[in-house]
Amino acid sequence: MNILFMTDKRANAGSIQAVASYVRAGDELGHNIVLYGRPDPKYPGIRWSTDLSSFDHVVFICEFEIHWISRLLLLRILTQIPRKSRAILDADGMYNPLIAVDMYDRNHRDEDARAWWVGRCDALADKILQPTLEPLNPAVLPVPFYGYDPTLRVEPRTHDKRFDIMHVGHNWWRWREISTLLLPAIESIRPKLDGICFVGLWWDVIPPWVRELNLELAIDLNVDRFKQLGIQTRPAVPFTEVVTAMSEARINIMTQRPLFRRLKLLTAKYFEIFCADTIPLVMLDPDQAESVYGPAGRELALHGNVAAKLLDAIQRPKQYQKAVEDVRHHLSAHHSYRVRTRQLVDALQS
């Protein structure tokens, strides 16, 4: 099958790593998987095309915006690719009823914004895919989409870890969980920890456009608290360097925005973090962790007494390494991009 992905490509965010992994897995399985656009050295491992006529299906990978599809491109899409061959991967769960989690995170500003989004999706594609196994909307096809790519693994290093704890991800609807759960836990054990680093966008300063766009809840920060806790920040890294960056720390913590947890949406980070030479601790409900990572996933769920878990992982790494290896085996068997590619092909053919 010839599959063309289209996305608002960014080297340090979004689904670009997944696209690169689909290209590789597609080659192994005899599928031609390509990203729309012209070759760009910032995106190694991606195959490119601007020729719409060579593909059986187009998958639009959409997050919270869809306006990156230009009008000229829309003209070609709508006239050259039959509607039944167009699908949207709704990565952020926008194709749902209006959902607000704890008066905080939300998928749409209001009902009008939701209707606008859904209307555009319905006009653009015949199929809506979501990276969850339990979609709320019966019209949505569940396709996990993101997967585990063991070719991204790095060689284990037992020494010269620069940090005890690292968090890789953007400051985007995460501050409430981090400020109320993670930072207090770190504070309580701070003398027993070495370096801590947050990597990603907007951990150093709140950008000036946040207030203009009414995004104060989505991007919040207390720089003084970071300083007080001796937490370093680093800018976002390109997708090719994420696993290497994570491998600089003994422990990596994965947080997920509340909306995604509510919708049980998978992201690239769920799997990428297990490619790094680190102990991943995931701030998920243990049941959700087990459903994705297998039984060993429960052990890596950062749930309940966060401080005790962090300290335990620092002090007894071998115990956790065993769980990490078990999870990796589970991911290789059930969540590889070969599996994902077959699932995607099945969904597109359905």
Place this chain on the structure above:
Amino acid sequence: MKLLFVSRLERWARAVSAITRYVAVARRLGHEAVMFGDSHADFSSIPYSTDVKAFDFAIFVIYEALDFPDLPYLAYLLDGMPKERRVIIDCSGVYNKTITIEHDSNHFEQLNGHQGWEWIESFSAVANKILQPTVRPLRQDVIPFLFFGFDSSAVAKHYSSPHDAAAAWSAKDGAGKPYGIAYVGHNWQRWSQLRLFFEAVQPIKDQLSTMQLRGWGWDRRPDWAVQHEFAGVDVDPTLLRGLGVEIGETLPFSEVIEFQGRAKFCPIIHRPLYNELGLVTNRTFETFCSDTIPILMLPPSTVLEIHGPDALSLTPGSEGLVARLHDMIDRPAVYWDAVLKTRSHLAAQHSYERRLQELLAILEN
């Protein structure tokens, strides 16, 4: 025939004036012309519809990519109207290879991210017939269709003779003509020509009263232009002030004819790209509706082709702009004779009735 126009209407730009006239003319001739979309309070005289299947043809009037509707409307439109019944009127010559004249171009990739091939492929995907408002399109597959026209019913003042017109125009009380020169148009690829024009008329500034410049972007060069190092919206407000040019707000399309009539002279200027491609605009014709003497700052070949032989005397000619304006002030009846004859020529050759019939012939062919 039922025509569905597809464009992005604004009160002060692009094809709003022409489409308004097509709506009226179609009604008079027993046809129907309607805008695609939901009705808009700014354009109460224009009927709107989204019932695509109720129309025989969709006429896309396009200057830039955003003139195509957004989703979901674009999908309704393309799903509801087959390709052979869609036509694109390419008002700014984007359906060509990339052409750059001075700092004007038909493809501003640094602004919109679109390469030349994208325009060609997208237009080809949408319609079998691409029309351009020029008599000499560069591409073999483009149909020449001027689209814009002259609406003689919009002429502000009719005169029984050139002498009457000249007498009214020369009246000393100044009540009817408070301005010497007026130009209405946006700061988009016109600065170099306008600057030369206003500099050139300085020797006779005292005879001209005030000079007026109305439109978007004449007060300062926008930040994005500085950021993109984009030269197409250059302007020097200090220079304009020094030349005695007053800058004012842009005008809605319904006020342009009247405003221009307050000036003795109104230049007609085309962007460098349009001069190269022979593209005409609404203003090519509409300025002749105003109670003013139009100064045709256009290539003589375009003037001859569009406005007719009498209009050549309304160009600077071999004597130059200042000499021509001097002569117009000294012998206005001669030039009003040219204006009135040109109006007659435009009414005969470029009326909107004629344009609509030309369009229908293209559609039915």
